[in-house]
Amino acid sequence: MPDDPFFQLSAEEKQQVQIERLQSTLNRACRHVPFHANRLGVLGMEPSDISALADIARLPFMERADFSEHYPYDLFAVPLRDIVRIHTAPGTTRNPTVSGYTAQDLDHWRHILGRALRTAGIGANDILQIALNPGLANWGRDYKDGAEAIGASVIPNTPLSVEKQLMVLRDYKTTVLITTPAMAGHLADYTVEKGIGPASLSLHTLVLCGEFIDPEFRNSIETGLHVRTWLHYGLSEIPGPAIAFECKAHDGLHIQEDHFLAEIIDPETREVLSPGSAGELVLTSLTTRAFPLIRFKTGDRARLLEDPCPCGSTLMRMKWDSERTDDIMNIDGVNVHGNQTGFHLKEMMGMDPRRVSYRVVHQQGRKVLEVLMEMNDAIFSDEIKELEQLLRRSENRLRENLGVPVTIRLVESKG
Structure with missing residues (x-):
């Protein structure tokens, strides 16, 4: 793992950081966003009532419908003059999901992406190519910023045919490709179809994002392209990719716990489940200033792992499941x-x-x-x-x- 102090914090130290950041997030959200203040008021609660991480279970959930109903800026926790970037993604109704970022938020995302990329062994000597479909254009920008922050040379996301993508891979001597599992599989099949051997490419690393990948399919991609793959988890609506990422052990995905608090709930009863139980992943942002998430129901199925990871990091891991708890369809990483x-x-x-x-x-x-x-x-x-x-x-x-x-x-x- 990279030299990152947060990776080695004890459980007590980590929880202290998380509760301080959670309280700060709740205070800011309730002070500036009526949606959050009103929901706590109905429950007769104030942010100060959350004094331990377990208390978060007392708070109501956020769902995708909330984003559309409060379109475009009603969930922003800072004035528009402090917003330096605005992202748009398909919502659950005719209104899209709109998320904003302050300069500090973008700094956090560069750190989040840089950490995940460094963990995959990516650095200043790499030429990194981004190949994501238009629905993940926001992620393309995030990955570009994160890769540039660690000194890698970046070929930004550009919609190209598989033939042109392969030409860029070969001629530009790309060493790292960031793409979705479906697009990676298409590329692997195309190289076989055209008789292009992996030895003609400089590619050694694939970062796969946007959707779960079946282990057998993953193995076929690694074998076909002679690469090592690293899986990242994120949200296509908000706030971005690499909320969780694989380490060299490839045994679950480490959650970026200094930026997000994760829970697993029963999708039917909405009760919090114990670590190791499978259910719906719920995320709360801890450092996001512009667009805080408070117990956002992702619809993704997962389970949390508490046992130590062979890589030595104390960041909690999750096992990501292919099934969802809602009727959303995932198409190359874009939720529809x-x-x-x-x-x-x-x-x-x-x-x-x-x-x-x-x-x-x-x-x-x-x-x-x-x-x-x-x-x-x-x-x-x-x-x-x-x-x-x-x-x-x-x-x-x-x-x-x-x-x-x-x-x-x-x-x-x-x-």
Whole structure:
């Protein structure tokens, strides 16, 4: 692990840092964000009532719907004049999720990303290429900043075909690639298809982010490209990537506990579960000034590990599960909610959302959101060309709003 004092703190020292930062976050959130102040007021609580980490279980949860309902700036805990960057991501309704960052927040994210990259052995001698789909453009900027902070040479995120990505990998002598598991698999398959041997590349490290990866699929990528892979966990809406990251032991992901407090709850009862139990991951930000998260329900399934890690770090680890506790679909790292897709289809085509279903499919090595739309009189046209044009316009509109590839198929009505 990198030379980082927080990695070696005792449990007592770590908890002291966390409770001090939690109290500071709660005070700032309740002082400047009516949403947080009102929710504590309903419970007859004040931030001072949280005097130990276990007390956080008394606080209400934040959910994705809260971001859309308080669009755009109502959850900001600082004045707009202090905001230096604003990120936008698809929400759960027609309103996107908007998150802001102060200069201090961006400094924290450079530290968060730099720590995770250094742990993967990445440094000033590396040429790092970022290949993420447009829906993760914010992450591309975060990874660029973090890599530059540790002195690596960076090829910023640019949407390119797999052929062009491979050309850049080879010609620019890229040593580290940051991408999603799906895109990494597509690249590995393409090199085989074109007869390009890994020896022709300088690549030795893949940082995989955005979605869970099956161990067998991961092994096939490592074997096909002759690389070592490192998994990062983050949130596609807010605040960013590498909230948790793998160390050299590759046995769970270390949570950046100086910046985030993690809990596991039962998704049905919402009760906090003991370490080792599988459930829904809940995160509270400890250092974020502009856009604090207080017990945010991520929808991701995980379990916390308390046993010591062979790498020597005292940062708690989590085991990330492929399943979710909600109906959100993950497409190359971008979370897509069916409700949001339904809003757009109703607006564009007058389509009843109840007549629409969704699934994730693979097309040409990429994950695609397939929208299955029942035929009805509202969209049926005697002019086939007119109907096809309507469908193509709708696909383009969805791609722009969701940040993922979309295809629409008409299916027979179920009555």
